[in-house]
Amino acid sequence: MRGRDFTVELITDLTAFATDKAVSGLEDLASAADNSGRSLDKLDPRKAARTLDGLGEDAKAASRKVSDAYDSMADAARQSASRMDASADRAKRSMRDVKGEAQDTAREMFASFRDTGDLADAAQELTANAGSLFGPVGLAISGALAVAFSQFLADSEAAKQSMADLTSELVESNGRISASFIDRKIAEEAANDPTGIVQLRAEVEAAGVSWRDYMRAKHGDAEATARLYAESDRLSAAVDAAAGSARASDPAFMALKNTSEQYTAAIGQITPQLDAARAATAAYGAVSASSSNQVLSLRTEINEARAAAANPIVAKVSVQGPPPGALAAIRQNMTAALGTIVVPVAAGTSPYKNTADNSRYRG
Amino acid sequence: MEPHAFARSCRTLARQLQGVPDTVARAIETKATDAVARPLADKIARAFTGPYAPVLSASTLPVSQPLGVTIGGSRSVSGGATASLLVWPNEYGGRARQFRRARPAIGPAVEQAADTIVTAMGELAAEAIEESTRR
Numbered sequence: 001m002r003g004r005d006f007t008v009e010l011i012t013d014l015t016a017f018a019t020d021k022a023v024s025g026l027e028d029l030a031s032a033a034d035n036s037g038r039s040l041d042k043l044d045p046r047k048a049a050r051t052l053d054g055l056g057e058d059a060k061a062a063s064r065k066v067s068d069a070y071d072s073m074a075d076a077a078r079q080s081a082s083r084m085d086a087s088a089d090r091a092k093r094s095m096r097d098v099k100g101e102a103q104d105t106a107r108e109m110f111a112s113f114r115d116t117g118d119l120a121d122a123a124q125e126l127t128a129n130a131g132s133l134f135g136p137v138g139l140a141i142s143g144a145l146a147v148a149f150s151q152f153l154a155d156s157e158a159a160k161q162s163m164a165d166l167t168s169e170l171v172e173s174n175g176r177i178s179a180s181f182i183d184r185k186i187a188e189e190a191a192n193d194p195t196g197i198v199q200l201r202a203e204v205e206a207a208g209v210s211w212r213d214y215m216r217a218k219h220g221d222a223e224a225t226a227r228l229y230a231e232s233d234r235l236s237a238a239v240d241a242a243a244g245s246a247r248a249s250d251p252a253f254m255a256l257k258n259t260s261e262q263y264t265a266a267i268g269q270i271t272p273q274l275d276a277a278r279a280a281t282a283a284y285g286a287v288s289a290s291s292s293n294q295v296l297s298l299r300t301e302i303n304e305a306r307a308a309a310a311n312p313i314v315a316k317v318s319v320q321g322p323p324p325g326a327l328a329a330i331r332q333n334m335t336a337a338l339g340t341i342v343v344p345v346a347a348g349t350s351p352y353k354n355t356a357d358n359s360r361y362r363g
Numbered sequence: 364m365e366p367h368a369f370a371r372s373c374r375t376l377a378r379q380l381q382g383v384p385d386t387v388a389r390a391i392e393t394k395a396t397d398a399v400a401r402p403l404a405d406k407i408a409r410a411f412t413g414p415y416a417p418v419l420s421a422s423t424l425p426v427s428q429p430l431g432v433t434i435g436g437s438r439s440v441s442g443g444a445t446a447s448l449l450v451w452p453n454e455y456g457g458r459a460r461q462f463r464r465a466r467p468a469i470g471p472a473v474e475q476a477a478d479t480i481v482t483a484m485g486e487l488a489a490e491a492i493e494e495s496t497r498r
Contacts, residue, residue: 008407009429
């Protein structure tokens with residue numbers, strides 16, 4: 001007969017710890033992040049393009065036409081004033097293919113097209129209208145506009161990168177580009193092209209522009225941008241005021257006009273970056289009302305989820321049962337418990353001597 | 364980090380966390396016998412003293428379900444007693460003179476090994492968690 005095994009069993013609760021709470025916390029967090037991300041998607045042309053790809057061929061075709069139109073507009077913005085009309089005409093021709101009221105809006109937009117500020121307003125107007133006009137196709141157009149507008153602003157790889165950096169910096173810093181970010185970008189630029197930056201500085205300062213403001217504005221400092229534009233406006237206003245009273249040949253007037261033009265030209269070199277920063281800040285501002293709280297609560301949730309995710313792993317990796325010190329007590333109890341099995345056989349007698357009354361076994 | 368990427372990493376981590384208890388259970392099932400029970404069985408086997416020490420040592424084996432050490436119930440001595448029967452008198456003495464009390468082996472061995480057991484279990488679980496969150 002096989003007897004009952006004597007077993008020392010190791011009980012663990014290593015598999016009993018619950019990760020459900022941490023898991024659901026993380027899933028909530030992921031949803032919150034996605035919501036925030038959706039609000040910010042409009043700042044990312046690649047995302048908009050992907051969304052667009054998901055729609056039908058018609059939508060894509062329509063949106064490509066709008067996109068072409070915007071490309072032409074971007075060209076126009078880069079060309080001199082004399083060539084602007086020709087480019088705008090090309091843009092108008094492309095836009096003819098887009099039917100309905102959106103066309104009128106577009107035409108209106110081109111009619112009032114003067115500078116990138118107008119373009120931004122018009123793009124927003126068309127973006128807003130297109131969605132309500134065409135249903136899914138309209139949405140596609142809106143998407144295309146968002147893409148095209150972003151492409152327009154980010155007209156080079158560097159500017160695209162700067163837009164992406166600005167966007168993430170805005171998100172990180174909750175809507176405000178931090179001084180350290182700007183310092184970092186300036187340091188990067190200086191490190192990448194040390195001789196170029198010296199030359200640029202000479203040119204910029206020769207044009208009467210504050211080098212410090214120029215660099216800070218280029219990398220997204222809203223205050224520096226405002227100072228540059230204010231100075232530019234002041235010079236333009238001075239030129240306008242002088243134009244009323246002075247003769248065109250007056251050397252002082254010529255000098256003032258020259259200074260103003262040089263200043264405007266110097267700022268013009270970084271207009272795409274200024275516009276990108278401004279558009280990113282504005283777009284962030286538009287979504288930040290609804291998302292800034294979300295971003296803040298997201299941070300809290302991140303920390304909470306990190307803590308929640310860390311706790312079960314750290315805390316529950318332990319063997320269930322008494323701490324080592326208590327094992328002695330358990331051993332005593334175990335001895336006592338086993339004693340109750342052994343002792344009754346020789347009740348009241350020493351377990352070490354066979355003094356039990358075994359007479360009943362002796363027959 | 365970009366919000367969607369952050370969301371993705373949250374979901375990945377959630378998925379990994381979801382699998383952790385199972386992974387740890389599997390790891391313990393497959394590895395704990397060798398990593399924890401066998402060293403404990405060896406320790407207990409070495410700790411036996413007295414006339415039945417060889418029989419008891421030979422019958423002391425690691426088991427996986429439930430995890431632990433068993434002192435077998437097969438017949439071990441000429442009289443037909445099994446090691447699991449011998450273990451009680453060997454540890455605590457018995458009614459018959461021949462079962463004179465040997466030095467207690469199991470309790471002290473388990474007590475001495477407690478820290479090692481906790482550490483080994485912790486390491487198994489940590490490895491399993493690390494593995495499951497690496498996938």
